[in-house]
Amino acid sequence: MKFRLATGMSILGLMLSCTSALGGTLEGPLQIVVSKDLQELKIYDGGVVVATSRVSTGKAGHSTPTGIFSILEKKRTHFSNIYDSAPMPFMQRLTWSGIALHASNSVPSYPASHGCVRLPNDFAKTLFSATRRGGHVLISDREVAPQRVVHAALFKPSIVVPDTPLLSDAGLRPALIEAGDKSVEVAMTEPKPSVIEPVVVKTEQDPIRILITRRGEREALLDLQTLLNTLGYDAGVPDGRHGKQTITAIRAFQLAEGLKEDGMVTADLVAAVYAKAGKGAPPNGQILVRQKFKPLVEEAITIREPEIALGTHFLLARAVDADKGTAEWYGVSMDNQLPQSTLKRLGITTEADASAPDALARTLDRLDIPEDMRNRISGLMSEGASLSISDTGLGPETGDGTDFITVTRKVQKADVSVTQGSKKSKKKKKSVTVIN
Template identity: 75%
Template sequence: MNFRLATGMGILGLLLSCGTALAGTLEGPLQIVVSKDLQELKVYDGGVVVATSRVSTGKAGHSTPTGIFSILEKKRTHFSNLYDSAPMPFMQRLTWSGIALHASNSVPAYPASHGCVRLPNDFAKTLFSLTRRGGHVLISDRAVEPRRIVHEALFRPATVLPETQLLSDADLRPGLLDDGTKSVEVAMTEPVAAVPEPAVQKSEQDPIRILVTRRGEREALIDLQRLLTELGYDAGAPDGLLGRQTIAAIKAFQAAEGLAEDGRVTPELSAAVYARAGKGAPPNGRMLVRQKFKPVLEAPVTIRDAETALGTHFLLARDVDSEKGTADWYGVTMENHLPQSTMTRLGITQAADAGAPDALAKTLSRIDIPADMRIRISAMLSEGASLSISDTGLGAETGNGTDFITLTRKAPLKADAAPVRKKNRKKASSVTAVR
C-alpha cells in the first residue's frame, strides 16, 4: 500500500509537470510504451494513460531495437564510454548491449540518437523516481496500447494444497546449458494424478516473469538423451549435442524397434522414444520462469496448431488479490515478422496476424499448461507478474541479470518502396548509446 500511495503521488507530480490531465486513481506497477512512429512515450497505469512525452529514438544506422524489455539498471548520473563520456543523466538501462532511456538536452521530434531513447530532462527525472528495476518497457514500430484481457488460460493467485509438493520443496536440477541462459527444471518424484481447485492465501513476493515459447532443437535433444538413457540406451550426458555416444544410443534403439539404423534425430524417432517410455507425445513448447532476474523454473507445454505462429504478446498482472484469488491482466500484441528461414526451422507455415482483434485470445487458447505446473505458477503470482509469448525463444539479449527480453522484427521494405528522406533537419548534438 505504501508503494502504491507513493507511486500515485509521484505520478501526480509527473502529470502536473507535463500538462497531462489526471484520470482516476493511480496505482503501480506502471508500464512504459515507446512508439517509434510517433516518437512518443506513454506511461500506463493498467489500461489508462497517465502521462506522455515526446522522445527521440535511434537514427538511421543506429536504430533503436523493438520488443519487450525490462529496466535492468538505474543510475542518476551516467557517462557513455563510447562517445566521449557523453552525459546520460537518469539512465534506465534496457539491454546490457547498450540501449537505455535517459535524459537529454536534445530531444527533436524525429529519430536522432545512437540507439537509446532520449527524454526531456524534467520528464526523465520524474519518471526515474517512479520506476523500479524490473519494470517493463515496450518499444514498438507502431503505436500499441495495453487492453484488459479476460481468458480462462491466464493465471490467478493461489496457494499449493498440502497434498501437492511445494515448489520450494521440489528438487531442482540444471536445465539448459547455454551461456547466460541457464535455467532450472522441476523434477517431481511422482506425477500428480488429479489437481483439485487450490485454496488461496495472501502472498507478498517479487513478481515473476513467465515466457512461453517453442521448444528448440537443443532442448528436444536433451529430453531425448534422458529418455534413451532411462530406457537402457546410454546416450551420455544430456547436453543437447549429437555426439558419437548419443548417435550410438539412437542406433541401438532403432535396431531394437525395427527402425532404419541411421542415427538421425527426426520427429518419427522422438515419437517412438516417447511412446516406448510411456510419455505420450513429445512436447513442442516450454514455459520458463524468472524471478529477481534469475531462472527458477522450466516446464514443458503443448502448443496446438503448431504450424501457425504464436505471434509476440505481452501481459501484465494488475490488482492481484490473493484473498479472492483474482487478477486483472492487461495485454499487448506486437508486430514481429519472422524471416522465412526461422519459420522453416520452427515448422511454421502460417504467419501470425498481429492486427487481428482476437490474436492474443486465440494464442492463449492454443497453449496447454500441465495442471500441476499451473498451480505452482499460481502460488508464485503477485502484483506486477508478467507473461511473454514468443515463437523464437531466448534471444541473445536474455542472459545473466535480465528478465526475458524479446526482440521483434519489422516487415522488410518492398523493393519498389523508396526511402523517405528528411530535409533540413538539424543535427542532434548529444549521443545516446550507453554501455
C-alpha cells in the same frame, strides 16, 4: 510532462510509481510504452494513460530496436563507452548491447539518437526515481495500447485451504516481507479456528516473469536424452548436447529397433523413441519462469496447431487479489515478422497478424498447460507478474541477469501473404473477453 493522479493503489515488487508536478502520487503496476512512429512515451495504469512525454529514438543507420525489454541497470551518472563518452544522465539500460532510456538536452520530436531513447531532463529524472530494475518497457514501431483481457488460460493467484489440525503443521511457504534492504521470514503458529475458512498464504515478493514459447532444439534433445535413459540406453546426464555418449545411445536404440544406424536426431527417431516409451507425441512448447532475473521453472507444454504462429504478446497483471483468487490482465500484441528461415525451421506456414482484434485470444486458445504446472505458477503470482508469448524462445539478449527479452522485426506488409485471419485458422473459440 503530463500526469494524471490516481489513488487507492499499492506498490508491490517491481512496480512503477510516478510523482506529478503538483505533488500527487501515482502507484501501481504501470506499463511504459515507447511508440517510434509518434516519438512518444506513454505510461499506462491498466488501459488508462497516466503520463506522456516526447522522445527521440534512433536515426537512420542507428535504429532503436523494438520489442519487449526490462530495466537491467540504472545509473544516475553514466557516459557512453561507444560514442566519445557522451553523457547519459539518469540512464536506464534496456539491453547489454547498448540501448537505454536516458536524459538529454536534445529531444526533438523526430529520430535523432544513436539507438537509445532520449527523454527530456525533467521527465527522465522523475522516471528514474520511480522505477526499479526489472520494470518492463515496450518499444513498438506503431502505437500500441494495453487492453483488458479475460481468458481461462491466464494465471490467477491460488488460495490455500488448510486441511490439518493446526495451521502450524501445514506446509506453508515462508512469507518474505521487505524491511528496508533485508528480508524477514515470518512463521505462522496460530491454532486452527473452529470454523474452517479459506486461508491464503500471502507473500511480499518480486513479481514473476513468465515466458511461453516453442520448444527449441536444446529442450527437444534434453527430452530425448531423458527418454533414452529411461529405456535403458545410457545417454549420460541430459544436457541438450549431441555428444558422443548421446550418439552412442541413439545408435544402440536404432540397432535394437531396426532403424538406420547413424546416430542422428531426426523427426522419425524422436517419434520412434516417444512411441517406444509410450509417451505419445513430443511436446512442442515450453513455459519458463524467472524471478529477480533468476530461473525458477522450465517445463514442457503443448501448443495446438503449431503450424500457426503464436505471434508476440505481452501481458501485465494488476489488482492481484489472493483472498479472492483473482487478477486483472492487460495485454498488448506486437508486430513481429519472422525471417523465412525461422518460419521454415519452426514449421510455421501461417504468420501472425498483431493488428487482428482477437490475435491474443486466438493464441491463448491454443495453449495446453498441465494443471500441476498451472497450480505451481499460480502459487507464485503477485502484483505486477508478467507473461510474454513468442515463437522464437530465448533470444541472444536474454541471458544471466536479465528478464525475458524479445526483440521484434518490423512487418513488411508486402511480404505478408498469409495471416492468422485465414480460413485455415478459423475455429470455434473458447469464451474470451477483451475489455477496451
